Amino acid sequence: MTERNSFLMKAIALSILAVGLLLVGFQLIGDGFESVETLFIKVETPVTYRFDKYAQLLKEFVKDHSVDYAALKKSPLLKESMREIAHISPAKMINDKERLSYWLNVHNLIAIKEIADHFPITDLKQLGNDPTRRKFTVGGDKLSLQTIKNEKIEPLFNDNYPEEVFLMCGGAIGHPWILDHPVVPDRMDKDMKEASYLWVCEPTTVAFDKYKGRFDLGPYLQWHEGLFEKRYGSPIDFVMSFLNDDAREAIASVTIIKGYALPFNWTVNDYELRKRIEKARAEKEKALSPH
Secondary structure, eight states: OOOHHHHHHHHHHHHHHHHHHHHHHHHHHHHHHHHHHHTTOOOOOSSSOOHHHHHHHHHEEEEETEOOOOHTTTTTHHHHHHHHHHHHOOOSEEEEEEEEHHHHHHHHHHHHHHHHHHOOOOOOGGTTTHHHOOOOOOOTTTEEEEHIIIIIIIIGGOOGGGGGGGOOOBBTSHHHOSSSSOOGGGGHHHHHHHHHHHHOOTTTTTEEEETTTTEOOOOOHHHHHHHHHHHSSSEEEEEETSSSSHHHHHSSTTTTTEEEOOOOOOOBBBBHHHHHHHHHHHHHHHEEEEE
């Protein structure tokens, strides 16, 4: 290798190293800005909390358990709701039910925020890695949607009441659908039963095909399978508890294959989009029905 080539190789190596250090520096600066930002937030630690702005948002923009994202994007309520959670910490809340209600509302609000910021997306996969990368200010801390789900909510789920999982709304039709009011401890039992029923009734999350001999669920319950073991035995047994005696008897047959073969429905649970989907489904069923 000539002296000139050796010099060029060293220069390239140093350039690559410099770029790498620059990128690390930018990351550290970004993290630093985030840390400085949280220093200026006055954090409150109430023993209970009810989400006023978020309640207004849900009342105004949730229609038939879907979000009217086109209208929501024009409203200041989303920004006001995010500002509301920035300074409220659950650190001193009186019990796990209060904390779970708090984190479920925070999670669902941020899931709505993610979609609204990227709307008019139609598929949740279009968010890319935003749910793991992007951080939001919650109670004076910077947290991602995935961190809230994995580290804040799931440890609070009670396996005596696995229906709580249906109150965690991720924004896709395959997830539980959003209610038109925040989660509160006093009506959590009622709400989780309603949310469970809505999920079970969605054709893309539960399907029985007697001709193919299959009873299948979407994978959402498989992801949370352990929650259902203590009380129901399995998610399939849980879903079968909603069915009438004839349907349960038919599905219980040893000839029926039971599993999670339905693909997850990543379609955004947007009000106008879901109306179009349901209209197309009804027209298809009408065309296929015998005359």
